[in-house]
Amino acid sequence: MPFHSSFTQLPTDLPAALVLADTAASAAWTREDDSVLTEQERNYAKEFDAEAAATWTAGRVVLRHVLGAHLDRDPAGIEIRLDSAGKPRVDDCEFSVSRARRLVLVAVSEDPVGIDVEAVPEHAVAAEAMRLLHTKERAELEALPADDLAAGFVRVWARTEAFLKALSTGLARDPGMDYIGTGEQPDSPHPDVDIHDLDEGIPAGYTAAIAFNR
Numbered sequence: 399m400p401f402h403s404s405f406t407q408l409p410t411d412l413p414a415a416l417v418l419a420d421t422a423a424s425a426a427w428t429r430e431d432d433s434v435l436t437e438q439e440r441n442y443a444k445e446f447d448a449e450a451a452a453t454w455t456a457g458r459v460v461l462r463h464v465l466g467a468h469l470d471r472d473p474a475g476i477e478i479r480l481d482s483a484g485k486p487r488v489d490d491c492e493f494s495v496s497r498a499r500r501l502v503l504v505a506v507s508e509d510p511v512g513i514d515v516e517a518v519p520e521h522a523v524a525a526e527a528m529r530l531l532h533t534k535e536r537a538e539l540e541a542l543p544a545d546d547l548a549a550g551f552v553r554v555w556a557r558t559e560a561f562l563k564a565l566s567t568g569l570a571r572d573p574g575m576d577y578i579g580t581g582e583q584p585d586s587p588h589p590d591v592d593i594h595d596l597d598e599g600i601p602a603g604y605t606a607a608i609a610f611n612r
């Protein structure tokens with residue numbers, strides 16, 4: 399079944415379907431129409447303020463529609479459970495979801511997968527947050543011209559989050575523990591995991607990465 403017409407399937411040679419939804423534009427309906435969510439999901443969203451609730455709802459609505467199209471099933475009927483690390487799972491496929499501002503990016507794959515999209519932050523935010531990274535990554539970022547720091551930081555941060563999501567640990571594993579690097583190609587700290595930057599179709603001002611745990 400094709401993905402919802404308000405979403406964009408990104409071109410890729412990687413073994414995953416990549417679906418981007420702009421919930422500030424064509425996919426704005428996902429912030430309001432929560433009819434595919436379970437009662438439990440609606441109650442969970444109610445715990446946040448209105449903006450955060452709409453953002454979380456949009457992410458889950460997009461995810462349900464993407465999984466529904468991929469599995470050829472009713473989006474509302476798919477059972478999404480959380481594993482012990484908080485990673486959402488369904489029985490019949492591997493997937494990962496990330497939100498940045500009003501963008502939602504979903505990957506569906508045969509292999510365990512992690513995806514991350516991030517808005518490029520202000521310089522000061524990047525300079526603070528880079529302390530969380532591996533010491534060698536920090537040194538690489540410190541060697542960059544100041545104007546390049548935010549873009550360099552967010553590139554390695556997106557790679558790191560994609561990697562940690564593919565491992566299923568999320569940030570329960572210290573993001574400073576593994577060296578992935580700021581260079582042209584990400585290093586993989588784990589023999590079973592490959593990490594890739596995503597460029598095609600990612601809007602200006604955002605950075606995205608994906609990792610597969612094969």
Ligand SMILES: CC(C)(COP(=O)(O)OP(=O)(O)OC[C@H]1O[C@@H](n2cnc3c(N)ncnc32)[C@H](O)[C@@H]1OP(=O)(O)O)[C@@H](O)C(=O)NCCC(=O)NCCS
Pocket residue numbers: 454457458483484485486494495496497498512513514515559562563564565566567568569570571
């Ligand atoms: C998962 C995590 C990396 C998300 O990063 P983020 O940039 O804030 O948010 P993103 O939108 O990119 O990703 C959120 C999605 O990641 C997924 N996710 C959550 N835990 C995950 C895990 N352990 N492994 C893989 N994916 C996970 C979920 O789909 C979540 O979306 P949902 O809230 O709709 O279910 C991070 O929040 C995390 O590790 N949380 C677990 C709790 C934890 O250990 N916290 C310690 C904080 S120091």
